[in-house]
Amino acid sequence: MLSAQERAHVAQVWDLIAGHEALFGAELLLRLFTVYPSTKTYFKHLGDPPDEVQLLSHGQRVLEAVGVAVRHMDNLRAALSPLADLHARVLRVDPTNFPLLIQCFQVVLASHLQGEFTVEMQVVWDKFLTGLAVVLTEKYR
Template identity: 85%
Template sequence: MLSARERAHVTQVWDLIAGHEAHVGAELLLRLFTVYPSTKIYFRHLGTCPDEAQLQSHGQRMLAAVGVAVQRMDDLRAALSPLADLHAQVLRVDPANFPLLIQCFQVVLASHLQDEFTVEVQAAWDKFLTGVAVVLTEKYR
């Protein structure tokens, strides 16, 4: 899926995010809700303040799943299978939301990393996150 260089870009960015998952995740969710208000339907219980504990908690869980995917890039299907089952069979999240989340995630990364989020790094993250989204939507079939 990813070349060695792309893997290095993904890992490098993840190393910068590590330790800030709650904050970055909350920002990601708020951006998603602002830009795509229809996605808030799945998160009615979450507020709109970046410091809200529930928002940060869910943001941290989301980014923890991304962290698992980063660690297991070679086996995304196995790594994300429980999460894919949850979203497809229990939560029944519209799979069209995953590409929206990817877009918002990249904007958040770019806003924090600025010059470090080069075209090559962005392309690697886009490819990686698209792979994650594909795995998460496979259970819908």
């Protein structure tokens, strides 16, 4: 899926995020809910407006899943299989939401990392996150 150089770019950006997963994740979710209000359907437990503590907690979980994917780029299917099952079979999240999440995540990365999130990094992260979304949606078939 990714070349050695692309993997290095993913890891480089992840190193900048590591330790700040809750904040990045909460901002990602808040942006997702604001830009695409229909996605809030799956997060009613967060409240309206979202409870900050719960938003940080769920944001942490979302970014931790991305961290698992970063650590297991060679075998995303095996690493994310339980998460894919959860989203497809239990939560029944519409798979059209994953590209929306990817788009919002890239905006959050660009806004925080600015010059460190180069065009090349954005292209690689788009490729990586799209691969992650493909794995998460495979259980829908």
